[in-house]
Amino acid sequence: MSHASRESLSASARSHLDALLARAEPLKPKDRLAIPAQDMPAQHPHERRRNVSEVALGYTPEQARLEALRCLQCKNAPCVKGCPVGIDISGFVQAIADNDFARAIDIIKRNSLLPAVCGRVCPQETQCQEPCTVGKSLKDVNRAVSIGRLERFVADWERESGRAQVPPVKPETGKRVAVIGSGPASLVVAADVRREGHSVTIFEAFHKPGGVMIYGIPEFRLPKKIVQTEIDTLRAMGCELRTNFVIGRTRKLTDLMTKDGYDALFVGTGAGLPKFMEIEGENLIGVFSANEYLTRANLMRAYEVGRADTPIMASRKVVVLGGGNVAMDSARMALRLGAEQVHIVYRRTEVEMPARVEEVHHAQEEGVVFHLLQNAKRILGDDYGRVSGIECLRYELGEPDASGRRRPVEIKGSEFVMDCDTVIVAIGNESNPLIKQTTPQLNTNKWGHIVVDEKGKTSIEGVYAGGDIVLGAATVILAMGQGRTAAKSINEYLAAKT
Amino acid sequence: MNAILRKQQLSEEVFLMAVRAPLIAEERRPGQFVILQLDDDFGERIPLTIADADPAEGSITLVFQAVGKTTHRLAELAVGDRIANLVGPLGRPTHIENFGTVVCVGGGIGVAPLHPIAQGMKQAGNRVIIIMGARTKNLIVLEDRMRAIADELIVCTDDGSAGRKGLVTEPLKEICARTPPPGLAVAIGPPIMMKFCAEATRPFGIPTVVSLNTIMIDGTGMCGGCRVTVGGETKFTCVDGPEFDGHAVDFDNLMKRLKAYKQREDEAHERCHLEMAAKTNERRTPNAER
Numbered sequence: 001m002s003h004a005s006r007e008s009l010s011a012s013a014r015s016h017l018d019a020l021l022a023r024a025e026p027l028k029p030k031d032r033l034a035i036p037a038q039d040m041p042a043q044h045p046h047e048r049r050r051n052v053s054e055v056a057l058g059y060t061p062e063q064a065r066l067e068a069l070r071c072l073q074c075k076n077a078p079c080v081k082g083c084p085v086g087i088d089i090s091g092f093v094q095a096i097a098d099n100d101f102a103r104a105i106d107i108i109k110r111n112s113l114l115p116a117v118c119g120r121v122c123p124q125e126t127q128c129q130e131p132c133t134v135g136k137s138l139k140d141v142n143r144a145v146s147i148g149r150l151e152r153f154v155a156d157w158e159r160e161s162g163r164a165q166v167p168p169v170k171p172e173t174g175k176r177v178a179v180i181g182s183g184p185a186s187l188v189v190a191a192d193v194r195r196e197g198h199s200v201t202i203f204e205a206f207h208k209p210g211g212v213m214i215y216g217i218p219e220f221r222l223p224k225k226i227v228q229t230e231i232d233t234l235r236a237m238g239c240e241l242r243t244n245f246v247i248g249r250t251r252k253l254t255d256l257m258t259k260d261g262y263d264a265l266f267v268g269t270g271a272g273l274p275k276f277m278e279i280e281g282e283n284l285i286g287v288f289s290a291n292e293y294l295t296r297a298n299l300m301r302a303y304e305v306g307r308a309d310t311p312i313m314a315s316r317k318v319v320v321l322g323g324g325n326v327a328m329d330s331a332r333m334a335l336r337l338g339a340e341q342v343h344i345v346y347r348r349t350e351v352e353m354p355a356r357v358e359e360v361h362h363a364q365e366e367g368v369v370f371h372l373l374q375n376a377k378r379i380l381g382d383d384y385g386r387v388s389g390i391e392c393l394r395y396e397l398g399e400p401d402a403s404g405r406r407r408p409v410e411i412k413g414s415e416f417v418m419d420c421d422t423v424i425v426a427i428g429n430e431s432n433p434l435i436k437q438t439t440p441q442l443n444t445n446k447w448g449h450i451v452v453d454e455k456g457k458t459s460i461e462g463v464y465a466g467g468d469i470v471l472g473a474a475t476v477i478l479a480m481g482q483g484r485t486a487a488k489s490i491n492e493y494l495a496a497k498t
Numbered sequence: 499m500n501a502i503l504r505k506q507q508l509s510e511e512v513f514l515m516a517v518r519a520p521l522i523a524e525e526r527r528p529g530q531f532v533i534l535q536l537d538d539d540f541g542e543r544i545p546l547t548i549a550d551a552d553p554a555e556g557s558i559t560l561v562f563q564a565v566g567k568t569t570h571r572l573a574e575l576a577v578g579d580r581i582a583n584l585v586g587p588l589g590r591p592t593h594i595e596n597f598g599t600v601v602c603v604g605g606g607i608g609v610a611p612l613h614p615i616a617q618g619m620k621q622a623g624n625r626v627i628i629i630m631g632a633r634t635k636n637l638i639v640l641e642d643r644m645r646a647i648a649d650e651l652i653v654c655t656d657d658g659s660a661g662r663k664g665l666v667t668e669p670l671k672e673i674c675a676r677t678p679p680p681g682l683a684v685a686i687g688p689p690i691m692m693k694f695c696a697e698a699t700r701p702f703g704i705p706t707v708v709s710l711n712t713i714m715i716d717g718t719g720m721c722g723g724c725r726v727t728v729g730g731e732t733k734f735t736c737v738d739g740p741e742f743d744g745h746a747v748d749f750d751n752l753m754k755r756l757k758a759y760k761q762r763e764d765e766a767h768e769r770c771h772l773e774m775a776a777k778t779n780e781r782r783t784p785n786a787e788r
Contacts, residue, residue: 385754
């Protein structure tokens with residue numbers, strides 16, 4: 001990311017691009033590798049740390065075309081194997097280089113329904129960009145072709161130019177499908193099943209659809225209007241949306257088939273149950289799960305103090321426990337809510353952090369302080385039951401554990417106290433047990449994840465599942481990939497059902 | 499959906515509303531609650547217990563006290579108005595069986611959540627004794643409905659303006675000392691009342707159920723804002739409760755957590771009062787000009 005102005009980055013790209021386009025002979029791989037990797041224009045850290053507007057501002061058309069010219073158009077396209085939904089990457093990148101953005105977005109949409117979302121939140125450095133030949137040649141994964149930024153560019157271009165069209169829907173089949181949850185996996189299923197002409201009802205427990213894209217990932221990383229556009233498209237396709245509907249409580253899962261006449265169900269309820277550390281002091285005032293903190297801030301818009309009815313703690317010094325994207329989002333949100341200091345405490349080192357490199361970097365730029373190889377031992381409180389500090393232990397890395405990461409081992413007697421008034425616990429989520437509790441015949445594993453076969457089918461006839469409720473907390477794109485698989489199975493199942 | 503069918507003011511601050519919600523009316527069981535929100539974008543989500551339901555009419559009954567901004571706004575709604583968002587039924591239903599005699603204690607507005615439980619206990623064949631407590635006479639609500647269920651009804655007020663003068667714990671102790679003793683006590687009201695009810699029954703070894711009124715956001719188990727310590731373990735009130743063993747609940751922690759947003763709540767309440775006063779003035783002005 002760059003803090004140079006969008007205009008100057010664009011002007012520089014323009015002159016490079018003009019020079020390349022003026023050449024008579026075609027570009028050789030050597031020429032392509034010499035093109036400077038395009039920086040994403042971004043809000044300056046000093047400014048953005050106090051607002052919730054999107055940090056990354058997106059490529060200009062000139063930058064996108066120049067970046068696209070860096071692609072070597074490899075015959076074996078290793079990048080595609082890195083994409084969980086197998087987008088024809090060299091195809092859409094070539095279309096951008098050819099200045100045919102419409103063709104580019106059409107190619108992406110054959111495989112991915114949420115390019116504006118995935119272009120922003122996918123961990124590309126471990127997916128499509130990881131095997132990129134350009135990155136390998138330049139010996140730096142950060143200098144691979146910026147596939148994610150290009151995907152985002154064409155998706156934004158399509159939306160902002162008002163070109164997006166409602167996908168065609170086949171004639172009505174009279175078959176009815178209920179989609180439980182409205183996160184990424186469910187949105188894919190809804191679209192894919194609806195396209196075949198089946199009637200689709202999406203059931204959402206919250207008052208707004210979008211799942212983690214609405215309550216979890218903050219506005220500064222994923223503007224809510226983008227998610228809203230996707231939902232609007234589904235509605236325009238004829239999908240029905242029922243908010244404030246908790247499957248398991250408002251209606252039992254199987255009742256949807258036996259009482260309400262749905263022919264098939266998809267369960268995409270995600271991994272929304274927060275894990276706590278189970279340490280002393282965790283129920284003091286000022287200790288939050290990241291889910292609660294982010295739900296208050298994002299979904300309930302608590303950052304609009306004075307306007308939103310939902311309050312959020314006015315914190316001075318915040319400690320966030322964890323090293324994933326949710327920890328980064330919580331820390332950066334706390335800054336934007338006015339905290340003077342925000343600290344991240346993580347028991348391994350930066351290399352092992354599951355958060356995206358870009359998000360860690362952003363958090364650092366904004367002034368979040370990282371405490372590595374440390375972990376909370378207990379949370380300290382005052383006489384009013386409020387958090388007053390946190391006692392931590394120092395760690396060192398030992399032998400690799402089952403996950404292949406070196407296991408952190410505590411250093412005896414290394415306890416020290418950090419004062420703070422807020423603690424946000426961001427150490428992961430588990431699957432919500434509600435559907436499991438109220439549908440005993442649904443097979444789940446020891447982590448409470450729904451067990452499915454390779455086609456996304458559960459132990460109940462006609463019931464399919466996908467996304468985090470099957471995978472455990474994973475990524476938007478993996479959830480989409482699972483949704484795609486399940487949707488295909490549902491369409492086959494309904495076609496065979498008379 | 500969610501249209502207000504009937505509205506009744508039960509006391510100065512307490513209102514009863516029957517709201518159209520056919521699915522919730524059909525599925526709800528005693529002990530469960532709903533979450534409502536008055537505005538999609540900026541409204542907060544608040545939990546309210548389902549005081550009664552009429553599946554034939556497709557309605558649920560909510561009883562609430564106007565204590566802050568959202569409940570004041572709710573109280574301003576009229577018959578025919580709609581509640582933007584209403585989700586439920588939430589929480590685990592009350593465990594109902596024939597315990598012999600069940601003593602039900604309701605403090606203030608706690609009588610509303612107690613009503614469906616007392617009703618359920620009666621239907622299960624229990625002898626139901628109801629103790630209703632309030633600060634003063636005009637804060638007693640739903641007395642007729644409770645009298646219709648109770649085999650024995652005791653009213654207490656702090657100031658003696660109705661029924662016995664004193665706290666609900668006094669008759670509770672007397673009933674616990676009877677032979678045979680009640681098989682179960684259910685206490686719902688302010689946390690301090692539930693705490694002392696649990697202390698009152700403890701020496702008699704009578705199982706005591708309390709229904710906790712923690713701060714909630716989603717009400718579906720995804721945030722833990724409502725967590726409480728029960729028997730040394732952390733529980734989520736919205737999915738593990740709202741009912742717990744009163745002898746195992748850490749009430750002191752619960753009461754502290756309930757005050758977490760006191761200042762913000764007071765500010766919002768104050769602004770709401772000013773806005774309502776301003777509206778009243780607007781309404782008055784044209785008359786004054788005439």
